[in-house]
Amino acid sequence: MDRNEVGSEPYINLKGYLLGNPRAFPDEENFRIQFANGMGLISDELHKCIEGIEMPQILEPNCSAIVVPIELPSQMGVKEHHPLSSFYCPDELDSLTSVWANDAGVREALHIRKGSIGEWKRCPTNLNFTKILEDTRPYHLNLSKKGYRSLIYSGDHDMVIPHQSTEAWVKDLNYSITNRWRSWKYRGQIAGYTESYANMMTYATVKASNLFELLSF
Template sequence: MCMIECKGGFLYNLIFRYVGVGESEEVQLFYYFVKSEGNPEKDPLLIWLTGGPGCSSWSGLVYEVGPLNYKIDPYNGSLPTLVLNPYSWTKISSIVFIDSPVGAGFSYAKKTSTASKTGDFKQVQGLVEFFNKWLIDHPEFISNPIYIAGDSYSGITVPVLVQKISNGIEEGILPPINLQGYILGNPVTGGDNNYRIPFAHGMALISDELHKSLERSCGGEYYENIDPSNTECLKEFQTYEECISGIWSKFILDSDCSFTLQKPQGDSISERRSLNQKSESPLPWFGCPDYPDLLSQYWANDPHVRKALHVQKGTIGEWKRCNYGFPYQYNVRSSVEYHANLSAKGYRSLIYSGDHDMQVPFLATQAWIRSLNYSIVDDWRSWVVQGHIAGYTRTYSNLMTFATVRVAGHTAPQYKPKECFAMFKRWIHYEPL
């Protein structure tokens, strides 16, 4: 347990630990656990996975749904200040934030051979083992309603993980836990990238003429299966990239600060892996949308912080909010079939989208939800927080609720914490949004 000091002298309790998984427990998964501030004996338990793959769960804890935030000040050389998040989801639920897969956050492999290699299926297998061991150590939570949650690339791993846990319960491998469903924000599903151009058009980032030309020359396949000999498509796509080059794709109302420093590198038309591309630009300055990342980097690499967290010395080098420098196998091309299987089993799901995210546009999410072909039980309408429209929602007969979060980006709770907490609170209590 750690007492984290916040501004004003408040001390916040965090429980953190390693759990060994895999052969001889060679993989050590690091996690943070925050008990519900409400009624932890009865409140839901969330297992939170951050996307990437390779991003630390500290992101979910301190930027999105956890009880702490950084005070956003220009860095002065001292340890960044933590403050309380008044809209933490831990007010009504307990949350386990897991650094997964191995290589993310403080999670590490004891040996650098096969243990350090991971992928969609291997990550899920490790998480099932983690979850089983965690419940053995915390049997008081077995009867609590349990949900698996995450965002971004977790849209691939969470549905696979829920199905694996569900199968384990049915086969008697896992304890008979009260698994109720899952929650996903702006989730990668497969084929999402092809909706970026229609999204850019709808948001007036590209002209009608360019949009029509792209549709005609590329045939709707903008990011994959592009014929290299299709020079017209490639030319129009380059024009599209020039139009959006100064836009922060995670939240299109912000500017991409790296644009004026160094152009992004890498193949921009690769499927899913485009989420992993990161420019080797200089560190962000105060006011850039990714400046808060820098505060985490200073905080997590401070030797006093590492000592307080009992991080094993020599296990990792520099901590990064998102580590993309390890081998990863993308085994799951699309998670739609997993959503279909889970719907057939009767699990609840909340799928939400920040409507100003171009990385995983809400158009892509709406498309795969429609493909499940379930009837609508509560049709498209606004949902309101304190008299203001917070977004729009629709509910389906498979117990799936879809919601947009108005004027929010890729990690919606980071942009609209009050609204997202209201959304979660209503949904988790079986209330209409």
């Protein structure tokens, strides 16, 4: 946006942006207590985070204490079919995303030019960068003033960045509501709830989902 405004080339025709389960400000973990209490995971008297819950998707099994071997496609027979739903732990699906993203057919479908990038890795830990920003809320204010649309969405079963914390900072932007809290549907079924604001921002929840499921959705 800044480079567009000073006339840099090439001009990028930006219209808006979307964020899924975004971390926007420090101490968002404090909302985990509110989330866990609302989901009936902890009582009103218990004021510490609980162990044994799979925080990215509270309905999924917690596999941190067990090791379940995963059979990757390269290890499977060509006639053997393993649907994604047959895998038990989220980490198994995470491993499969790398297999999928590095598949030659997938790369061709995504128009990735051969030789332009190396192997795709999910959440690599060796990236060479320095984190200098903890609070992104001022950036959302600035972008909305420039007229950019935004969609902020949260899985309502994700405890890593609870939907309550996202809803809190969206409301703290203090824009008037243009379309009040209502359900939205997918194939005739309620898939979540949404609200729209005068800064052209829309907030939405996706029912019984976490970030990985949102990407698949």
